[in-house]
Amino acid sequence: MxxxxxxxxxxxxxxxxxxxxxxxxxxxxxxxxxxxxxxxxxxxxxxxxxxxxxxxxxxxxxxxxxxxxxxxxxxxxxxxxxxxxxxxxxSHFPVLVEIALANLTEEIRELLPDFGRVLAVDSTTVRTHGNPNRKVLSDPEASWTAKNSPRSKGKDGKEWHYGYKVHAVCDADYGLPVGLITTTAKRNDSPWLPRVIEHSKAFLPWLKPGAVIADRGYDAESNSCYLYENGVAAIIHIRETRKSKGKGEVHSLDGRPICMGGQPMEFIETNIYKGHRYTCPAGGCDLRDSMSTGIRHCDFETWEHPSSNLRFFSWIPRHTKTWKDLYAKRQSIERMFKGMKQSRRLEGHCVRGLRQIRLHALMSTISFQATALVKIGTGQEADMRWMVRRVV
Ligand SMILES: [Zn+2]
Incomplete structure (x- = not known):
């Protein structure tokens, strides 16, 4: 409190x-x-x-x-x-409320010069006050969404939410909000990654992230493409598909090419023109060719350029420690949502309808951001990141 x-x-x-x-x-x-x-x-x-x-x-x-x-x-x-x-x-002037938020973010950026360098994207549900079980819906804009949850008591292992979804971007080092868009809950997360980043840029023209982190819900060719074209490293978890579990996949889930002998290849080096160099871990497996019964050897080495398969490759290869350390920062946005729900009234309301929920989510974000700015501004010389994490 x-x-x-x-x-x-x-x-x-x-x-x-x-x-x-x-x-x-x-x-x-x-x-x-x-x-x-x-x-x-x-x-x-x-x-x-x-x-x-x-x-x-x-x-x-x-x-x-x-x-x-x-x-x-x-x-x-x-x-x-x-x-x-x-x-x-x-609630009729959400853009003006967003400008008030952007002004706070701008001030934070002046105090924390590397703010906005690494971003995390995710969504969270916000309930509506409307009742979904009435014959005449009291909130026709609200909808259902399901999330896989190990804690769920239901048979399907899913947690169901009725209402809205807040798609947000936060700074992954400080766990502070950068931008948000509110939609009805049933919207699929993936297409909102470029939208919420572009939306944030509209209010914060200086925003030029070096990396964007997201979970497997955002794994899509279009998102990788968008980030690559904007010169942003995509740190997005790969969605496991039936195809990638079976044989015939050319890349392992950690983004390494698989050699003809079926082994994930070993990363050697990166060259800015040619991409990443990988070699066969067995030094070129021997393969018995059933057609000619001769012995073939798999390619000893291969070059993979990030642009050749945007979903799997990135200038920061998936199997490296750098990639894993960046991905670990994804917790920052979960922590931010938790903070907004537990101490900034995100779920504490009696409103319904997209416009009202949008204002409510913005106000929760403003109060979160303003508290952080006050704490940073009072300039205790403690470790800033540690302090900001404990803000709310
Ligand atoms: Zn091999």
Missing amino acids: ASFSELAAVLDIVDPSLLLFRLRLERCRGCPGRQLEALWRAYLASFVLNLPSTNALVRRLEDDSALRVLCGFSEKLPHRTTFNRFIQRL
Whole structure:
């Protein structure tokens, strides 16, 4: 739980001026312009304080005069419906909320110069408040998705979620958000890798990652192609297919070519023109050729250029320690999602509909990012990465 001084610092570090300017242009009944900033601060505080709903926020404000003052409510506290109406209106301007997030990310980048160098991509589900079991669906935009889970109690070994999916990019060294897109839950993850990276670049034009890490759900020719063409090393786990389990595959799952004798070949060196050199581990296996009963030898060595098979090859070969160390950083995004769910209200809401969930996910991300920025900015000379990991 955030301390009061930390909460105050978080509320001050987020700049909502563009958003409030836009909202002031269309004053509506019951939402006085001079209270807009206080409503914004209270809404943001509800994420930092990890409150489960807007009702909980209003109750907290009624009981906590210090919080009321911190948010800037000088007069009577607005009615609960005013808060809901404010959130409704805010959800019409997601781009302006994303700009507020991008401003925070920009500040983080100034403090952490290598921020955005290694990225991790993944998705997480966010429930809807709508009920899937009604005859008339209360949230027609929500949908079901299944995830393989060893912890699942169901017969199919799957965990089912109803609602939405947040596709996100984070910095894999610091575990901090870079960008996100919210969709209905049933969307397949794979096509969202280039989209969420391009979406992040639109808000952060300086973003030029050297490597992108993703699990096997993102293993696709199109993703490898996209990353290769952008000069980014793809650190993506290979999806095991029936074909790759059987014989006749020309590459092992760790991306090494297989020689004619069926052995995964040994990596020797990398040449920027020719690619990676591999040799047969047995020094050229002997093969008895059934047609002529003669003895053939397999190729002693082969060159594999990354562009010849983008899914398997990369300038950082899969079987190297560098590749494995990078892949291990994928945990950063899982940790980020966990932090947002456990302490930044990502699942704590009573809203439904894509637009509302999109705003909710953005606010959770903003509060996460702002807390990190406050912690980094207070400049304790401790190991920055270690500190950031413990932010939330
Ligand atoms: Zn061989």
